[in-house]
Amino acid sequence: MHRPPHLSALMSRRGVLSHGALLAGGATVAGGVLVAASASAKISQKGVSYQVTPKGAARCDKCKFWKPPATCTLVDGVISPAGWCTLYATK
Numbered sequence: 883m884h885r886p887p888h889l890s891a892l893m894s895r896r897g898v899l900s901h902g903a904l905l906a907g908g909a910t911v912a913g914g915v916l917v918a919a920s921a922s923a924k925i926s927q928k929g930v931s932y933q934v935t936p937k938g939a940a941r942c943d944k945c946k947f948w949k950p951p952a953t954c955t956l957v958d959g960v961i962s963p964a965g966w967c968t969l970y971a972t973k
Contacts, residue, residue: 924958930967937966
């Protein structure tokens with residue numbers, strides 16, 4: 883069965899749009915998974931030269947990554963409020 887040219891063009895456009903929407907949706911889902919994976923991965927204390935004492939006035943409880951009572955958004959494990967690491971960034 884031969885289709886008229888205008889119907890073939892319509893089917894082609896529909897197919898392209900359909901596949902494009904699927905690819906865009908898949909990319910969005912994949913991107914969300916990558917962001918979630920990286921957000922949950924923390925750096926080891928050793929990897930950032932963590933110490934339980936401050937470095938001058940710089941201390942964990944004054945850092946923008948500090949999460950009371952004793953955690954950090956970037957560093958794994960229990961973190962002392964008076965500690966310090968190489969990722970320190972003032973609030």
